[in-house]
Each structure stands twice: as structure tokens, then as C-alpha cells.
Amino acid sequence: MSTVKGSVVRSIEWTNWSGTETSRLARVATPRSEADVIEEVSRARANGLRVKVIGAGHSFTGVGVTDGVQLRLGALTGVTSIDSTRGEATVRAGTPLHVLNEELAAFGYALPNLGDIDRQSLAGATGTGTHGTGLRLTGLSAGIRALRLVRADGSVVECSPTREPELFQAARLGLGALGIVTEITVAVVPAFLLHAVERPESLFDVLEHADVSAEANDHFEFYWFPHTDRALTKRNNRVPAGTARRPLPAWRERLDDDLLSNRFFELTNRVATRLPRSTRGINAIASRALSERQFTDSSHKVFVTAREVRFMESEWAFPRSALRDVLLELRAWVDSHDEHISFPVECRVAAADDVWLSTAHERESCYVAIHKYHRQQRGAYFEAFEAIATEHGGRPHWAKLHTRDADYLRSVYPRFDDFVAVRDRVDPDRLFGNPYLERVLGA
Numbered sequence: 001m002s003t004v005k006g007s008v009v010r011s012i013e014w015t016n017w018s019g020t021e022t023s024r025l026a027r028v029a030t031p032r033s034e035a036d037v038i039e040e041v042s043r044a045r046a047n048g049l050r051v052k053v054i055g056a057g058h059s060f061t062g063v064g065v066t067d068g069v070q071l072r073l074g075a076l077t078g079v080t081s082i083d084s085t086r087g088e089a090t091v092r093a094g095t096p097l098h099v100l101n102e103e104l105a106a107f108g109y110a111l112p113n114l115g116d117i118d119r120q121s122l123a124g125a126t127g128t129g130t131h132g133t134g135l136r137l138t139g140l141s142a143g144i145r146a147l148r149l150v151r152a153d154g155s156v157v158e159c160s161p162t163r164e165p166e167l168f169q170a171a172r173l174g175l176g177a178l179g180i181v182t183e184i185t186v187a188v189v190p191a192f193l194l195h196a197v198e199r200p201e202s203l204f205d206v207l208e209h210a211d212v213s214a215e216a217n218d219h220f221e222f223y224w225f226p227h228t229d230r231a232l233t234k235r236n237n238r239v240p241a242g243t244a245r246r247p248l249p250a251w252r253e254r255l256d257d258d259l260l261s262n263r264f265f266e267l268t269n270r271v272a273t274r275l276p277r278s279t280r281g282i283n284a285i286a287s288r289a290l291s292e293r294q295f296t297d298s299s300h301k302v303f304v305t306a307r308e309v310r311f312m313e314s315e316w317a318f319p320r321s322a323l324r325d326v327l328l329e330l331r332a333w334v335d336s337h338d339e340h341i342s343f344p345v346e347c348r349v350a351a352a353d354d355v356w357l358s359t360a361h362e363r364e365s366c367y368v369a370i371h372k373y374h375r376q377q378r379g380a381y382f383e384a385f386e387a388i389a390t391e392h393g394g395r396p397h398w399a400k401l402h403t404r405d406a407d408y409l410r411s412v413y414p415r416f417d418d419f420v421a422v423r424d425r426v427d428p429d430r431l432f433g434n435p436y437l438e439r440v441l442g443a
Contacts, residue, residue, distance in 0.1 A: 008049065010067055016057040017119075018312050018374050020401065025070050032075040034148070034156065034182045041180060042154045044069040045431055052434060053180055055124030056096065058117065059399035060313055062436035063128060063175055073121065076182060079103045088145050090185045093123035101300035109188040113137040113219070114303040123181045128399035129173050129359055131367070132303060133221040133348035135214045135320075139360060141173040142353040143187040150180040152431040160185075169415075170422040173357045175398055177423050177437050193243055194219070194236045194302040199292035203231045203331075207324045214320075214349045219303075223344035224327065226334045227280040230287035232344070236302055246296040262308040269309060269373040272342040279340035311343060314382050314401040315369035316394035317359035320349060323366040329388045330368070339379050343371035356415035359395040369400070398440070406442035 010024040026049055031037045044051040049068035057064070073094025082089045082104075089109065091100060097118040104110055113132040120130060122140075131139030146160035149171055159168035171178050206213075206222050213220045219236040247253075268286070272279045295302075318326055327347065334341060346369040350360045359365060370385050372378060382401055389396070395412050396402035410416045420441055427433070 008047075008068075012070075014054075014057075014070065016059065016064075018058075018060050018310055020060045020312050020374075021062050021065050023065050023067055025067065027069045028072065029069055030072050030075055034076075034150065037071065037073075037076075037150050037180050037182055038154050038156065040069060040071060041150055041152070041431070045152065045154075050431055050433060051180075052432065053093075053123065053176055055094070055121030056119045058120050058124070059128055060401050061399055062434060063399055064124070065434050065436060071180065073123065073182075079107075080183070082107055082109060082188070086145075087187055087189065088185050089188045090146075090183060091122055093121065093181045093184055095122045096120065097122060097125060098304070101304075104188060105191055105298060105300070108191050110191045110299050111140070112143065112187065112189050113140075114300060115140075116303060116305045117307055118300070118304045119307075122184055122186075126172065126184065126186075127174055127176055127181065129355075129357070129397060130399075131348075131350050131360070132219065133350065133367075134219040135349050135364065136218070136351055138351050138353040139355075139358060140186070141355045141358055144172045144184055145187060146185040147171055147181055148183040149178065150182060152179065152427045152429065156182075166418070166422055167426065169354075169356050170419045173355050173398075175357070175437060175441075177432055177441060178426050179432065192299050193239050193245060193296055194299050195239050195243075195294070195296045196302050197235045197292070197294050199233060200287060200290045201231055201233050203229045206231045206233060207327065210323055210347075211320075221346065221348040223346050224331075225283045225287040225344050226331075226341035227283050228287045230284075232287075232290055239296060243296065245298070247301070248293065248295045248297075252293065257306055262306060266309045269342050270375070272340060273373060273375050276340040279342050282342065310374040311371045312374055312378065312401060313369055313371045314385060315346075315367055315397040316385075316389040316402075317350075317365045317367050317397070318389070318392050318394050320364040320366045322392045323347065323349075323368070326366075326368050326388060326392055326394075330370070330385060333384045333388070334381075337380065337384075339381055341370075341381060342373060342376075345370055356419050357398070357413060359397060361395075361413060361415070367397075369397075405439050409440055 008026045010026050012025040015022045029040045051069040052066035053071045054064045076092040076094035080090045115132045126141045217235045222231045222233040224231045268282050348367045
């Protein structure tokens, strides 16, 4: 960090994964220990700079943005212990999910559920509410058993349901607003296999049987192709102990996941960006070209999909019963407007939990996520979806695009003011603040 006539020089440029957020930083720090984190927090406070942790930069919102000190916890990685009796693992906060999955597997364990991307750090994923799909399973934050937090005054606190319980309840999904998480203890289960069945179906058939599908399968989700009435469904279920792995043949994996889902999808999105009116035809071909596939593999290999095509995303959570209405209203908007959508719409479900700022707080939830290729303009699509979402009491994913503020969010989160009260207590000077948090939590 340097100064000119007492002013901080912000000379380090930073952009997130999708290109939706950019910033100029005063300093980048890569602490190698919790003691280094404490030192960086104290230094930032002494220099009048705000400080934020960034993981993979996979959030589409400004939740991790700062113009002060950016902490990168890439050196704080790895599993430090596993307690088989309690079914939990203690993990350094900067550990990427894909690294965590492999380390747990080496010891015969796994996370109970995952989203479909594993590039995020554990702290980033839990701090913004990353979730998977499964009506009997919660998001990652609800699986936290304890955590260590460096607060604005430089002190370190270990919190759990019995130690600093209010801080624990808030910090499980803390948006980076309460301090720097350095270590997390999470629930784990013995490693397991999933049998995956993926096939194209009629959108209306999927919606007609969505409740039955969600209840009958451990994990159920589907992708609707805009401008068509076609969807791709995914049903993943645990198999009995002793079942043999039957992964996809290498050629099929390369064809589906590398060539079609990434390289060819990148090409078709570039074409759709240059020639928007080709989108309908591209989607029709893509939705019809998909064929059924089945395989059995380690849970994290089934959950996670390689995502090399960059995009921007908005995702909202609703009461489970709202899924059909929300999706059909979105479909009606797409059909009645001259905007061309080349990305499928993703729909998932999740169990209710008790995490204060969880999108599934105290209600079984369905999730609807819309996307656009990162080179395209947002257009009116995201605004229209948000209007539909708010009419159904939706809660926006904290890391994905939305424009809601504290007044709206207070109306859909019963424990919102409890979270804000904890924040006021542990960071009254907003050392860990930024413009996004000012909007969603209030100044």
C-alpha cells in the first residue's frame, strides 16, 4: 500500500469470475496462518481501510468487493481433523470445495450434499448460502458445527451452538459481515455412491410430477430450455453398500461434459450473442439432441458439473408450492418478449433449516435460477424475473444478481434484525463492510 499526500493509492485491479464486479484495491494480502489474518485485520484498521476476504470470486454480486484490503486465503487450506464419532471434519476456511471433496474421500468421508460447482472456497460457499438439491437435505451452511472467527478488534472467537450461540447462528451464513472465518467444522458422512439418471422430458410432464419426483428421489433437479417446452431432468439416488461404481465411459464423459456442455456450448453462445435470432433454433436443437444416460459414481463426481462457459446468474428461493407458478410466469414472459435466452433455467429443491439468513430458513424451498452468457447484455430478463420473484415472497441468493435492499429482505427473513444486531455488536465501525452490505443489511 502506498499513499500520496495522505491519500491511499488504489492501483490493483480486480474482477470477479463472471465480470459482473470490478474494483481497484489498495492492497492484496495472502495470510498463511490465523496469526497473519489477525495482523492484516489490525493493519487495515490502523490505516483506515476496510478489509474483505475473497475466495474464488464466483459470487455474481458485490458481497466480497472492497476498495481496501483484499484477503486471499488460498494458503489456509486442508482438513485438520476428522471426528468419526461425531461425524464432523474441521477444515481451514480457504479450502476449495474440489480439494475438500478429494481430501474427505481419501479418508472415506463426504459432504452430505453439494451444489453443481466446486470451485468456491468452503468459507465463501457457506458464507453466501451455497446449496444443492434434495428435499431432505439442507444447504452447506446448515451443516456447520463450529467455526473460528477473527473479529474487527483482532480477537479470535470460537463459536458453536453452546459457545457464543448468537454469533454462531449469524456467522454460519455471515456474508463476510461479521469477521474473517479461518476454520470451519462441518458435518460429514461416510463416503457414498450415487446412481444418476439424466434424461430429456416434456416441461409440462416435469411440472405435473415435480412434487412426486422431489419426494421419491434423494436429489432431483431439472433444466428448462427457454423458447421450447423441453427440460432435462436429473435424479440422483444413493445405492446400497457394496454396489460397484459404474462411471460414465471416458468417451461419453468427454463427449457430454467437455465437448457438448463446454466447448460446443461456448460456441453456440457466441453465435447467439452475435445473431440473437438464432437462439430459438439453437435451443430447440440442443434440447432434442440430449439423450438419456445413467451411471453410478462417487457422490461428489455426480453432484459437480464442469462449468467452463462463463455466465451471469440470478437465483431465488420460494415456498416449494410456488415452483409451477413461478416457472410458468417466467415462460410466459419469455414467450411474449423479444429477448433471446440461450441458457437453460435451473430448478432445484431443499429442506427447511434454521440458519438465520438461509434462503430456506423455516420453509421447504424450491429454487429457480436464470442465466445469461457473460458477453451478453442483461436486458430486461433479470428485472422481469425479479418482479415475478418478489410477488411470490422470493428470497434472492446472496451471491447472485438481485437489486433488493434491507427493507425488502427484512420482510422475508424473520431473523433479519437479529442478524443485524449481532453485526452491530461485533463490527460497529463496519471494518468488514462494503456497498453491497450497506444495501442488503442497511447502513
